[in-house]
Amino acid sequence: MDNIGEDSEDDDSVNKITTPSSRVILHFDLDCFYAQVEMIKNPALRELPLGIQQKYILVTCNYVARERGVTKLMSVTDAKEKCPELVLVKGEDLTHYREMSYKVTELLMSFCPLVERLGFDENFMDVTEMVERKLADTPKSDSVSFKGHVYNNINTKTPDNLRLAVGSHIAAELREEMYTRLGLTGCAGIATNKLLAKLVSGTFKPNQQTVLLPESVSDIMGCLGGLRRVPGVGHQTAKRLQALGLVGVLDLQMCPISDLVTEFGLPTAQRLKNLSLGLDNSPVTSSGAPQSLSDEDSFRKMSLTQEVLDKIRELLSSLVKRMQKDGRQPHTFRLTIRRHSATNKWFSRESRQCPIPNHIGKKITSGFSDEAVSQLVSLAMKLFDKMVDSSAAFHITLINVCFCNLQSRSTGMGGKGSISSFFARSTSSPRKTPKISTQNQVMSSHIDLEMKSIKINHQYCFRRTLGSKRRGKKFNFTAPSSSHGFTWNKRFVVGGEEVGNFPSNVAECKPQETKSSVIHQLRPNVDPEVFKLLPEDIQKELLSPAYVESVSDGLSKSPRPPPFPQSSDCEIPGNVDPTVFSELPLDVQRELMSEWKQHKPVLKSPSFRKSGRTTTDKDRKPAAKNSQTNLLKFFKPN
DNA sequence: CTGGGGGCAT
């Protein structure tokens, strides 16, 4: 089980204190992904304006089409108007895109397992360890230049920038690998966190890459304009921010944290403010195999039970086949619908779910697909009846069937690894492809891949993703210690942001300190004299929780009081500025206090997750418990 | 007439 004690022994002894706290994060974004896949399938399409069509929407298009004014998410009608010669390919069946997407992730993972997928066409990678390793191996590393673009074209020589420069070389090589092995082009961004890497990757658009240096953080955030452009700020959040009078990133940067807390609560308030400043300590979490498989279809209208039944059967037979290839057994089934409603057109979905009886689940994995499908169809219809009164008129515009709670059948060997199908090489592949199949090869696949320049032992790339998302980010500092020779890397969770000369790089104030002492907590590159000259309210703002590495995301690399008070009284958590707290409305204070009270006992038992599911984590994402074993099982034993 | 996915937190 999780053991906090184990960790404390090895972290500082192994991780030298001098080790830099900033990470090197890569973001990869394939160019017009679906269009590229179609152009690979049919090269004749390359010179033609090509659009990928789902129902009435053009979900993406190639660059020939873009030159003629076609854009993403344009209606087919508009696109045809703009460009009558536009060639359309249906893209509702995602099979090929999904397969290619996982090949990309697999390729990246073969260099460093810490890869997080975002949709089908984007991947984050934490290459900090690779960079350190490369730096240590190359004595003449002083004069490394940047590969690709540098945002704003400015370049100061600092140790952190050197590490980003090495990151840019890694990114370039990985993009080259993607092209030579898979025929795919894409962009990459190199920065110190996921937010910035993602934002910068699109700076130069097709098939190029860009580094963002810390000194340009305020520039890139300022140039963003609308808040919707900030990843993590969706439609709803943007609306609520606008109600507060905030429309641009700069507005959010300058907004008093207390205003945000009243609207969003403390955790979200901090997150939003940090995002606006380019701060993001969220770790790159290995995605591994998907948590759920679903299949859906939308249509104008469906009003007959028989049609519903047929559609569900159709969706299920395809989903069961996919599930079968995956190899895991689903233990939960969910049916989702969208109702037609003239007024409430804005998409609200309803769903019902139920356990999948074991005898049905087994039929899925063991190949009795037809039986499984028909039994699942009746399950689905029962769920449908819970939502829709079939005796009255109804109009459905979407049906989705979903398998989740996926568990590997065999704990040990022989089982078709869950991810094996996603990462499996097609046997018909004309080209020799690297086999990343056996457990041994996971740790040494650089041999198979004939890496020329990135001679990084994969062991050095294992950065623990401490605690999975599912175990709750809040308490991921209680994640298990290394159990296979990998050391708990405290620094990992810290992710101290390097934010150049931004005021916000006052990022490491210790909580609950007096102002006079807190000034000593300023970053070394922040001039205390300058700080003292600032108006007091600005000082307070800089020291407020929004500027502190949030407790929920990690520990400080410097000794710091535990995130929650040890005393039995409910005190203000360490990451909360008492001054700011005291300024909150009383009811908000009370709410926060009771929340903290409830969380406290959790500190000692990270497995509190009331879920009756005393899960043996073996079926969760690879990062969940033990990155090695969990990762290994995703590769074909061969 | 905004698609077909996927994720997380509550």
Added chain:
DNA sequence: ATGCCCC
């Protein structure tokens, strides 16, 4: 089960 987020 829903709502938010991402593409």
